[in-house]
Amino acid sequence: MTYRAVIFDFDGTIIDTEQHLYETINHFLALEDKPLVTFDFYRANIGGRALDLHDHLIELLGEPKVQQIYAYHHQTAQNLPYRPGVATLMEALKTRHIPMAIATSSARQDIEPLVEALGLNEYVDVIIGREDVEAVKPEPDLYLTAVQALNHNPAYCLAIEDSVNGATAAIRAGLDVIVNTNPMTNKSDFSHLSLTAKDIDLTTLINQYFNGKNI
Secondary structure (H helix, E strand, O other): OOOOEEEEOOEOOOEOHHHHHHHHHHHHHHHOOOOOOOHHHHHOOOOOOOHHHHHHHHHHHOHHHHHHHHHHHHHHHHHOOEOOOHHHHHHHHHHOOOOEEEEOOOOHHHHHHHHHHOOHHHOOOEEEOHHHOOOOOOOOHHHHHHHHHHOOOHHHEEEEEOOHHHHHHHHHOOOEEEEOOOOOOOOOOOOOOOOOEEOOOHHHHHHHHOOOOOO
16 A cells, blocks of 8 residues: 555644643642542543543632643643654655644644644644544544645555544544554554554554655
8 A cells, every 4th residue: 555645643743642631630649638530530531632631620720720731731732852763754754745733622722833843844734633524533533634734635544643543533433543653552463453554653654555665
């Protein structure tokens, strides 16, 4: 298979915002002498709307404090490094004129400043967030909307994901999926999903899937 476009998840895939948000939440909870969020509870909310986590925080801290947590998270996440291989892959795709998009269950208005701060605007053609669709991951809406915006057929698009919810969404949309896990998702069970690859060196993708030479 030779792919004609790549759609990236954002959180935990391009940068490790998942670990960062988990640590940020527990930092603020500790300051307020509230019980910390467990690793398992946080992990169960990855890749989707995370309403259970959000409602739990609202109950503990109230809306203003929770919004403060999110604002601090988005501001400081600008300093996070790219996950391994992402920058090299994006540069190689750009050189070969392969269009790229981001499909995220997060709000686009929160992701766009991060994309700009990280210098991703020169690589990513389209950003689709939760305000752009009826339902977020694991439903296929985000990926279907991103594919349509790129004017491509899902069968010729490759998704890069880190979570079960995200991979499920991409597969339901008709895309092939490569999952590269992070410390928050590396214990998740992907065995029921038909993945193209899992936990591979992203810098080898050009040779394998885009008729190119190794980067």
